[in-house]
Amino acid sequence: MIVGIKDTVKLIGITIVACCAVFVCTLFLSYNADLAEIENDITAQTGQLIFQAQKATGTVTVATTGGCLGVTSLILLLFYIKNYIDIHGKQLGILKALGYPNKKIAGHFSVFGLPVFLGCLSGFLAAFLYLPTFYHIQNKENLLPEIPIGFHPLLCLLLVGAPTLLFMLLSVLYANHQLKKPVITLLKEKKETRRTLKNRNNIPFLKNLRKMTLRTKKSLPFFMAFSAFCFSAMTQMAFSMKQLASEDMAVMMIGIGLILAFTTLLLSLSTVIKGNAETLAMMRALGYPDRAGEKAVLGSYRPIAAIGFALGTGYQYCLLKLVITILYTEFDAVQNYHFSFPAFAVSLVIFLLFYEISMIIYKRKMKKLSLKTVMTE
DSSP, X not given: OOOOGGGGGGGHHHHHHHHHHHHHHHHHHHHHHHHHHTGGGOOSHHXXXXXXXHHHHHXXXXXXXXXXXXXXXXXXXXXXXXXXXXXXXXXXXXXXXXXXOHHHHHHGGXXXXXXXXXXXXXXXXXXXXXXXXXXXXXXXXXXXXXXXXXXXXXXXXXXXXXXXXXXXXXXXXXXXXXXXXXXXXXXXXXXXXXXXXXXXXXXXXXXXXXXXXXXXXXXXXXXXXXXXXXXXXXXXXXXXXXXXXXXXXXXXXXXXHHHHHHHHHHHHHHXXXXXXXXXXXXXXXXXXXXXXXXXXXXXGGHHHHHHHHHHHHHHHHHHHHHHHHHHOTTOHHHHTOXXXXXXXXXXHHXXXXXXXXXXXXXXXXXXXXXXXXXXXX
């Protein structure tokens, strides 16, 4: 046993992110490519302005959406590979002890590229089917000549084949790096959660537990901050599209942004709950009330999520401002892009509601699990 197809089912989040990223990129890159074919047919000055504006809008959307979602997919992939190696450290250690080289074991991790392929392929096909409607929306006032829809094999290769090969290669390289640990370390299944909670300054137990929860499980705080970062950036960037594009396009971008935001946040919350299940179950067995354990363990992630949300807010504003300033130099109306406080308020309210409701649901599920079940997982 190394890595099987079933292990990739947990990477459904990466499939969704890749699908949405390729869907958006395919729409705008196809449109820009076909738009360039009719450039010589545009003679009116108004048509030229519309042509330049739509071309710039497509470039902005692809740069912001594709770049942001590409990084999101990569971080999710690396997180799950590390998590897989931590969980199956004993089996991987046995293979190393039997003489299997790291490169041969790591080669099997190329299967983690499958969710990326499925997401990219489904996004590309969905976008291609949606192209007639998209072209009609972009030119619904008939200010440009009719734009023929063309199929671009190179675009398919760049948006489906290239990401799949890239993520397969990165999966193998990262797995090979993680497998460089000594065999004895893998066999012992050394986990961050098994470290001793040192209390040198006689800090109350629950307060000390709150601090050590973040210190001993460094990957979970990072993942929580990153998911809040993605939620903030994606939702606010989507709401800002109303200012930069048509209402129809804004609705589509908002829908995609919300799907991606909820996906990343849901994945992080479920991972945080499962990662602390052993601690919560142990505290319950020792007689601590559920509320005390949840406040000490799960409550420590709230400041981390707040920091991530704030960073995402600043990131999306700076990115949009920078890209728009560079690409829309000839359009003064668009250069006046400014921070959207309504978008920030809506995004924050949605984030808080979803965060707290999800926490309540997951905590109730955890209460139904016995200590024996949690310890033997």
